[in-house]
Amino acid sequence: VELLLDGYDQGATVANKEGLLPLHIITGTTWHPSYELPRDDDDYDDDDEKKDSPTDVIMKKLLQLHPEAAHVENNKGDLPLYMACSSLLAKREVSPTSLSALIHANPDAAMVVSPTGANLPIHAAIRSLHGKSFHYAELIAKVLLDVHPDAANMADSRGSLPLHLALMYTHGDMEDHAKEKIALLRLIYNANPDAIQEMDGNGRWAAHAMARIAGETAGITQPSFLMYVAFLEDIIRAYPQALSQLDAHLRTPLHHFCMHFSTSILKHGISFEYAQVENKALEKVIRLMIRQYPDAIDLSDKSGQTPTDEVKFDRMKSVSGELDYGEKSKTFTYLAKAIRLGSDYWRSIEDVEEVEGVDLVEEGWEKKMREEYEDEL
Numbered sequence: 001v002e003l004l005l006d007g008y009d010q011g012a013t014v015a016n017k018e019g020l021l022p023l024h025i026i027t028g029t030t031w032h033p034s035y036e037l038p039r040d041d042d043d044y045d046d047d048d049e050k051k052d053s054p055t056d057v058i059m060k061k062l063l064q065l066h067p068e069a070a071h072v073e074n075n076k077g078d079l080p081l082y083m084a085c086s087s088l089l090a091k092r093e094v095s096p097t098s099l100s101a102l103i104h105a106n107p108d109a110a111m112v113v114s115p116t117g118a119n120l121p122i123h124a125a126i127r128s129l130h131g132k133s134f135h136y137a138e139l140i141a142k143v144l145l146d147v148h149p150d151a152a153n154m155a156d157s158r159g160s161l162p163l164h165l166a167l168m169y170t171h172g173d174m175e176d177h178a179k180e181k182i183a184l185l186r187l188i189y190n191a192n193p194d195a196i197q198e199m200d201g202n203g204r205w206a207a208h209a210m211a212r213i214a215g216e217t218a219g220i221t222q223p224s225f226l227m228y229v230a231f232l233e234d235i236i237r238a239y240p241q242a243l244s245q246l247d248a249h250l251r252t253p254l255h256h257f258c259m260h261f262s263t264s265i266l267k268h269g270i271s272f273e274y275a276q277v278e279n280k281a282l283e284k285v286i287r288l289m290i291r292q293y294p295d296a297i298d299l300s301d302k303s304g305q306t307p308t309d310e311v312k313f314d315r316m317k318s319v320s321g322e323l324d325y326g327e328k329s330k331t332f333t334y335l336a337k338a339i340r341l342g343s344d345y346w347r348s349i350e351d352v353e354e355v356e357g358v359d360l361v362e363e364g365w366e367k368k369m370r371e372e373y374e375d376e377l
Contacts, residue, residue, distance in 0.1 A: 012061075012062045012065035013066045013069075018075055019074070019075050020074055020075065021066070022062050022069075023059070023062045023066070023069040023070070023072075023080050024069075024072070024080060024083065026055065026058055027059065027080045027081075027083040027084040027087065027102075028074065028078075028080075028083040028087050053095065055098075056095050059101070060098060060101050063101055063105050069105075070102060070105035070106035071106050076115070077114070077115035077116065078115070078116065079109045079112055080102060080109070081099075081102050081106065081110065081112075082112065082114050082119075082120075082121045084099060084121075085121040085122070085124040085125040085128060085144075086114075086125075086127075086128055087128075096139045096140055096142075096143045099140060100143050103143065103147050107148070109121065110122070110147050111150065111151060111154075118156070119156045119157050120154055120156070122144045122145070122151045122154075122162050123154075123160075123162065125137070125141065126141065126162060126165040126166055126169070127165065127169075134184050135177070135183070137166075138184040138187055141166075141187055145188075145191050149191055152195070153192050153194075155201075156201070158201030158202075159199075159200065159201035160202070161192065161195045161198060161200065162191075162192075162195075163189055163192065163196070163206060164204075166184055166185050166188050167185065167200075167206060167213070168200070168209065170185065170213055171213065172212070172213035172214060172215070172216030172225065172228050172260075172264075173218065173264050173267060178222075178224035178227065179224045179227065182224070182227040182228060182231060185231060189231075193238065196238060196239045196242065197239050197242075199245075202248065203248030204248070205239075205242045205245050205253075206235055206242070207232075207235050207236060207239065207242035207245070207253040208245070208247050208251070208253050208256050210228070210231060210232040210235050210253075211232060211253035211254070211256040211257040211260075211289070212256040212257070212259075212260045213228050214229050214232045214257060214282070214285065215258065215259065215260030215261035215262075215264060216261075216264050217264065217282075218261065218264035218267070218329070218331075218332075219261070219265075219282055219329055219330070219331030219332060220279075221277050226279075226281050226282075229279075229281045229282050229285055232285055233284070233285050236253075236285070236288055240292045240293075243289060243292050243293035243296065244293045249301050249302045249303075250299070250300070250301045250302050252293065252296040252299060252307075253289065254290065254293070254297070254307050255301055255305070255306075255307055257286075257307075258310035258311055258335065258339070259305075259310055261331075261335060262311065262332070277330070278330050278334075279331045282331055283331065283334050283359075286334065286338050286361075287338065287354070287360060290338055291346055291349075291350070294346035296343075297346075298343050310339075311332075311335055311336040311339045337361050337364075340365075340368075341361065341364045341368060349364075
């Protein structure tokens, strides 16, 4: 292609019979000779975004010869930037430097909605990159937000903001690359902190999604997992009202946390040596969630389940019935105690300040056990 352009540089300005310019073709192609398999983040170093693939070289050459092409829509009404975000990014064939060149040729394209999907380039980029490389996704999102920060405030065709989309594609039960995932979440959150006060297209708030992610960590104290816990705490403190919000299934963030924590205990139980370690950071967030909105303990979702139901059975056995994961997980046991203390207990200590060395859950549980024992006598 380079040789052809060198011999006939006007070719960059010639459209084919479908009305597509060469720039449209290369940005919208789902496969071509420069195709490379998606790389794992472990093979991705800090300088990779500076390296040009054959696709990058050709795209930059086309932009150099015919920069006006960045302003020309294809036969579906999409600009080259949107096409690159929805196709090339999915194949990891364009670097942030090439995307910057495309944006530089037409900065306004970052805020042009696709007529076919009613999405912005940043929406397409997040959807294309999910599950592939969160470090790469962060780099691309930064390029798009640098030129148009307002893109973080724009909902996609389903009513979800970029933060909602990034949360949707993040799962806390995967240890790999948690650091990169949280970096992407914080980048988009910092661009639009008010996003946590808005509902996504699925009827959930950011606190619901982040509670799910924190629950999926199963209480693992791996440092990068604790970043999820810290982000959930930040969201709660910034917008505590979210704890009382009901999603489309009538679930609060506490419902999501308990549901996914319970499931993750079973999933991770076989390698649960770490579960015997206390997770003070997560215990702190558990207390924060319940203290801020104790009524959540008693609320039933559409299926009739309450957070209390989710932690009722502390013994979560494997299929063989040989392992008792619930008993081995100190954090799950702590959660169960906090829930079982009941909403009345948490309302009764509403004005009690936390004192170092005094755990309101353990203290309340000991009192509850003493009272029940005395009643039995």
